Amino acid sequence: MLPLILPLLFQVTPVAPIIKGTALPPPDADTAAVLAPVERMFAGLAAHDAQAIRAELRPEGGATVAIEQPDGTRTIRHLSWDEFTAGIKPGAEAFEERFTGPPAVEIDGDIAMVWGPYTFLLDGKPHHCGVDHFDLIHDAGQWKVLNVTWSQRTTGCEAA
Template identity: 30%
Template structure:
């Protein structure tokens, strides 16, 4: 068979047999492992444990974006006209800030949803972030995870900020 024809046949076969997350052989185990990452993240924030937070992320990749909701964006623009709507940060900066913080902090997660095919995963949830027992911000958050050689790791994070 000619190489181009073989490639076309392989692509056709792949496209004709969809794989859904529930079809993955270890779907329940993957979801449980990802839920463990979510729990470790929340516990590490409360404990100001930047080292544990850092261990949950893919070490050589850092995509972290914060986007203000409409009301918050309007408030920010009033005070800081040149402020960007989409702000870039990093898990490393977050882990350092958590580690260095002296006030109690906590991120509460609601409506957590996990989708995975065993190789990649997405976690989506609503959250409240408390600082010193008071609501600092709230929004929705999305994590993208990959199954690395040493287990599930967060590869990117995107979240909205509101009050």
């Protein structure tokens, strides 16, 4: 009798796995608070203002870019925040980086992640695109970017 009952006791109902980036969203106020420093970084880039970008960063973090060339060669480069912001200088070019759809935002206590496809526009035209990934830390009542990692390609980019 036991061999007949055991399979019934341990029967598991199959459940489809959760699709990446589709966790239940946190409350809107939390999402907005996490996205705010990312949006301010985008605004600092558009304004050619390295100091505005640095104001959103944790000093111990950094940036990593995974570049894919049109011929398929790939390069990964890590930058300190000083190296990352060194290229942000006053100029006549119009920079704009924006998500091409709503980014995924995940929050757990004092850590958060923002992940989403982006397009970088130079003078209003797509220059490169990929996926942005921001790691954030909540400290002393503020969300700060600890790390930013992005993929970068010049093919298949659309204006957002």
